[in-house]
Amino acid sequence: MTNYIGKSVKRVEDKRFITGQGNYTDDIKIPNMVHAYIVRSPYAHAHVKNIDTAEALKVPGVVSILTGADIPEAIAGVPCGWQVDFKNGDTMKEPPHPLLVRGTVRHVGDGVAVVMAETKAIAKDAADLIDVDYDVLDAVADPKKAAEPGAPQVHPDCPGNLCFDWELGNPKEEVAAALASAHHVTELDFVNQRVVPNAMETRGVVAQYDTAYDKYTIWTSTQNPHLIRLLMCAFVLGIPEHKVRVVGPDVGGGFGSKIFHYAEEALLVWASKHIGRPIKWTCDRSEAFMTDAHGRDHNSNAKMGFDKDGKIVALQATTFANLGAYLSTFAPAVPTYLHGTLMQGLYTTPKVNVDVKAMFTHTNAVDAYRGAGRPEATYLLERLLDLAALEMDMDPAELRLKNFIPAFDGVEQPGYQTQVALQYDSGNYEPVLKRALEMVGYENFRKDQAAALSTNKILGIGFSTYIEACGIAPSAVVGALGARAGLFESAQVRVQPTGKVSVYTGSHSHGQGHETTFAQIVADKMGIALEDVEIIHGDSDSVAFGMGTYGSRSLAVGGSAIVKSIEKVLDKGAKVAAHLLEASVDDLDYAEGKWTVKGTDKSVSFGDVSLTAYVPHNYPEGLEPGLDFSSFYDPANFTYPFGAHIAIVEIDKETGATKLLRFIAVDDVGNVINPMIVDGQIHGGLAQGIGQAMHEGALYDDTGQLINGSYMDYCMPRADDFPSFEIDRTVTPCPHNPLGVKGAGEAGCIGSTPAVVNAVVDALWKAGYKVKDIPMPMTPERVWTAMQG
Amino acid sequence: MIPISFNYKKASSVDEALSLMTDDAKILGGGHSLIPALKLRLNSVDTLIDISKIENIKGINDNAQSVTVGGGATHASIASNSALAKAAPMMAEAAHTIGDRQVRNMGTIGGSIAHADPAADWPAVLLASDANVVIKNKTGQREVDIDQFFTGFYETALADGEIITAIRIPKTAYNANSVYEKFKQPASRFAIVGIAAAAEMDGNVVKALRIGVTGLAEVAFRPMEVEKELIGKELTEANIDAALGTIANGVSVMGDHYASEKYRTHLAKVYTKRALLRLK
Incomplete structure (x- = not known):
């Protein structure tokens, strides 16, 4: 009996990773390859008056040095993949983003020149000799300051540094009226700080032009090979897509930062033909800090109104979102359709308005980072709820239970229509919170907390009950919301003559374990051994098409496409089997890898059917040979995972040092294919979400310098910063995809951040320090300062 | 993260290291401060003289009046040394808090105090212990009282061309x-x-x-x-x-x-x- 779904099958890809046999972009070596090093601006804003490369060109081993002036005018800049227009209908401001700057640098790390040499060391030595004459200008790094009159302008054609303004939900006046008549209004100004994704493998590109076939190949550390090809070919270089092969080989993490098309990709592809040699570029860690698209960076004000029973009556959220100096691929979508649309949370809030101003600043681009907009929305809502509970002297758990949307399965009961555009697919919110409360031992904790008040180590508890939109999703919907691409997925299931199965998926695994999870689905549905399935991904010449992996979409969308192809394979296989068994298709059952005539012991195996399909000597008339099907799956809706997270912290009153004592996460990600992998995804997400609350945060000073761009200064969370996570799940299947799955990649990161901050505020509040907010990351000094009054 | 190229010389004795010293050379101990600075190109050097393979400055010797810690002793070896655990338990306690295991296995006490990072652990411990720093140069050997050793921001009493061979921790x-x-x-x-x-x-x-x-x-x-x-x-x-x-x-x-x-x-x-x- 093959039964893989729901089992913690060990990851088949781990053998090559653990034994050092992974093949990452920097492992790729091509004869005659040169190494590129990119000269980057040390200033946030400056005119480039002159670039003198004469001395650098004399360094032995230097092959070529190119600047923006060397790139033909016909080559466009890096495009944006999403358009969000102004409230009044004006088109979104979309300033040019050249592959290398032409005249003005707009953030620290902006590319000024590329040096190509026989070794990376030579390229770097030569780069040190390039004399760039900068005329340094005033800069602005903060999105709110960028909106002030007289702020330094990032782009000449974007007055007020505004990319667009945007609004969603009920009319503002209605929300204002509801707030005005509310029994209590909780209001908070807060910053969801900028974080640096820090994938373990830095970005890298290898580009090769083959004169024999007039074809380019690019290996790039990406989450999204086909979209990179589309954007680069159609919008930047003007090269026909069939003349470009994009490979995303083994990729060591992305967290969103590798979804996007980066200038280095197009630059190297173009330059590989220009100089007639293959080129490799591998990003240094310092460069990664400066140039990998960052996450978050919202500056918000929010007001939540309650009636006297604690029912939420209205929410007004106003946000300045920092997009950085240039528009990254999905940047406009993150603070809008991935953020504003989640502002109802799990609650029945009748009036919601979200107002967003998307700002240009002299900083690195901000785009989707694990959760992308949904963590920011969750942070805002969940901070307000715990704070409101403190202010109204209500229990934060009770307050949530009062406001939850009642259970609906999306089948018997319809999906839930929010005030902010989305229709949730299925949800049952009370059980996750109640399970989390049970796990934490809530009543006992409150006793411990009271007892600790007389000591130097005070305790706090924080809640977060979140919802997210995953499986991003129906192409028609995202198109209406401004996406310039579809968001379906493709899958090809190719049965080999011997019954072994190769699956080509448009999803891209860079840590998620697709090679295992997808194989479990295939083996289970086809009734064959896991070892007989191979998952192939990441190569645009192998896989028909793909929309890549992000937004927890791989299983819900990519996995569903695989299921569609499996169904086609089995339908055709049944015809072959029926012919061999001299029975009607309707009389056959398929189980455990064989077709059996109902009520008999007459059967034929999947392997025999496969062989027959490729050696069709005795074969149904009119049926094509072969057993190989492709499918494209475009879902009916997003999926909506949800959960309840609880943090317990201990604060050293003398120093403000905060220790996370316990973290409880009860998540509902729909059906689960591989529990171990889902647990791993939850754990990783929690580490990132808690990391943002307690440790991480990119710091730009007023001149636009990134002042903590190294691991000596930017604190990544480590294993010893965490307790052992206590996790559990409920299962509310997704009603609209064939696997009933919702996606698990981002849940941990979306739910956890506010729980930790809420716990610290709870500890302080209960100890008599009535502070509303501790800015993230909650460094000891910030917590200590809050206790100084 | 590629440094400007430099010459590398491995010394097998302190005397050999001293004989290799030139104005443009620097001593390489465990490399946990110098190498990152070179890789970030915050610093450059003509020649690195590697003293990390000199066995007789790596040991920790238990004497009657003091424990002598070789300048090349790693943080890890200090953390696990039983003589020091008894004579000056703060030594082991501090060693355990340095960096991570990899850093402790490579980094040396001599290298650390020569670098004199104002946030490093050893300076506090050695000041509290009334240690003496044993220094060799081309003309001989001298000992500096720890109270005179740290002279400023990344500055010490160490002169160019000198090597810290040992630190004496008095048994008090x-x-x-x-x-x-x-x-x-x-x-x-x-x-x-x-x-x-x-x-x-x-x-x-x-x-x-x-x-x-x-x-x-x-x-x-x-x-x-x-x-x-x-x-x-x-x-x-x-x-x-x-x-x-x-x-x-x-x-x-x-x-x-x-x-x-x-x-x-x-x-x-x-x-x-x-x-x-x-x-x-």
């Missing part, structure tokens, strides 16, 4: 009763403040006391007034609180995005108190 009653308390910068795990304290007690009363403070100021130092104030007193919270007011007297307190001057000074007091309260 106060070193046998010593502790190290550290508040870590969470990213680098260097000290925001690190306090080493060593006391000889006469019953409940302090007979001799040495305190080393790192991280607080531009150079590690001893808060002499605090030490003096507590001589002849019991280490009670009240006495300690009364003495701590002067801890930052005369020093230039550092501040950064992680810990301001005010907060650092506060932490120095809290951690000094915690260290002193642990002394028996």
